[in-house]
Amino acid sequence: MARSRVRVDRGIYLRWGDAVEKKVHQFKGRQVSTADAVLLKVYDRALAGDKKSIRQMVKMARANMKERQEYERFGPCTPVKVVERRWRACLREERTADPALLLLGIAVVENAALERLGDPADPEFDACAVSLRPTHIADWVAEYALSRGNPPDAHYFRQNVRSIRTLSEDSANCSKWQGMKGKVLERMVALRGPAGARFASGTCGNPHGRPRTRGKPSEILYYPFDGFFMEPVPIEHGGMRKWLSRLDALMLMLSRKAINDEEIAEIMTPLIIEYKKANVEQPLIIFDETYKG
Amino acid sequence: MVRLDLQSMRLASRRATRRTLLVPDLIEAALARLGDRRFTPEEQAIILRAVSDPSVVQWPDWWEVRGRGKKGET
Numbered sequence: 001m002a003r004s005r006v007r008v009d010r011g012i013y014l015r016w017g018d019a020v021e022k023k024v025h026q027f028k029g030r031q032v033s034t035a036d037a038v039l040l041k042v043y044d045r046a047l048a049g050d051k052k053s054i055r056q057m058v059k060m061a062r063a064n065m066k067e068r069q070e071y072e073r074f075g076p077c078t079p080v081k082v083v084e085r086r087w088r089a090c091l092r093e094e095r096t097a098d099p100a101l102l103l104l105g106i107a108v109v110e111n112a113a114l115e116r117l118g119d120p121a122d123p124e125f126d127a128c129a130v131s132l133r134p135t136h137i138a139d140w141v142a143e144y145a146l147s148r149g150n151p152p153d154a155h156y157f158r159q160n161v162r163s164i165r166t167l168s169e170d171s172a173n174c175s176k177w178q179g180m181k182g183k184v185l186e187r188m189v190a191l192r193g194p195a196g197a198r199f200a201s202g203t204c205g206n207p208h209g210r211p212r213t214r215g216k217p218s219e220i221l222y223y224p225f226d227g228f229f230m231e232p233v234p235i236e237h238g239g240m241r242k243w244l245s246r247l248d249a250l251m252l253m254l255s256r257k258a259i260n261d262e263e264i265a266e267i268m269t270p271l272i273i274e275y276k277k278a279n280v281e282q283p284l285i286i287f288d289e290t291y292k293g
Numbered sequence: 294m295v296r297l298d299l300q301s302m303r304l305a306s307r308r309a310t311r312r313t314l315l316v317p318d319l320i321e322a323a324l325a326r327l328g329d330r331r332f333t334p335e336e337q338a339i340i341l342r343a344v345s346d347p348s349v350v351q352w353p354d355w356w357e358v359r360g361r362g363k364k365g366e367t
Contacts, residue, residue, distance in 0.1 A: 135295065140326065145303070
């Protein structure tokens with residue numbers, strides 16, 4: 001009997017946000033999140049033979065395999081750390097120049113963000129002030145950019161679909177900044193300036209010392225869709241009811257159909273080629289008869 | 294998103310991916326608009342960290358924090 005191993009992943013859901021993670025939908029008698037509900041519906045449609053859904057499923061499987069290859073390259077670093085590192089990197093982005101932008105008057109903060117700060121006497125004020133981000137560009141900056149005569153960067157205009165948010169376009173929404181600027185910047189400089197970055201005297205910067213070992217890679221692997229693909233599902237095979245991983249079940253059903261359907265065979269071919277090329281370990285099949293779901 | 298705005302206006306470095314680095318010209322223009330206001334050394338250090346090339350900026354006379362300068366410079 002092959003050992004069953006279920007790989008759980010929630011890494012990508014962090015990026016999707018809390019709204020899609022909440023388990024608010026009923027699907028086949030159990031509560032699932034919005035993200036899972038969408039995937040399950042697409043999966044069901046793919047099993048029914050819908051070509052568009054099959055394409056989406058194959059695309060997901062390829063994305064999963066790409067992540068798996070990436071993980072192989074990371075070597076001894078644990079996958080948990082990989083996800084954390086990426087996530088923290090996302091958070092750190094754009095934050096470095098924020099206090100400078102506010103100090104120099106290049107950018108301003110909208111009222112909604114200032115309202116979240118609350119009163120300077122509140123204990124939460126500091127935590128909010130540290131993560132305060134500018135939201136609008138000052139008018140003089142846009143004028144200055146025009147006066148420089150450089151054409152706008154097409155690459156970033158393509159990325160930045162919305163128009164540039166200047167202060168004059170949304171002045172009513174940024175009316176409180178001038179009044180609160182002094183207090184907020186004072187705290188921000190204290191917390192994010194050179195003094196705030198230093199360790200206080202008597203506090204060690206490395207309290208636990210060097211870790212003894214980096215540890216073994218965790219069994220919990222953080223691939224984008226592994227949580228979905230590696231979930232056991234029952235299938236009828238050779239007159240018996242067996243449990244397979246969802247990816248294996250999908251591939252089995254599709255390969256049965258692909259023999260008679262050229263279009264499905266065409267969709268599946270790139271995935272098969274990539275599997276062969278990459279020499280990736282095949283997903284573990286769960287043949288545990290005792291598994292009850 | 295302010296970062297993308299500045300990059301699309303060519304006022305922030307495109308090469309710096311992890312940090313937002315402002316072009317020296319923008320810093321000079323912002324300092325010229327300050328009037329009588331002076332920055333404390335802590336504030337100056339914060340601003341200095343956000344400049345792509347601090348050695349190019351024409352810092353005002355009252356500016357104290359200059360950084361280390363380019364490699365090889367004294």
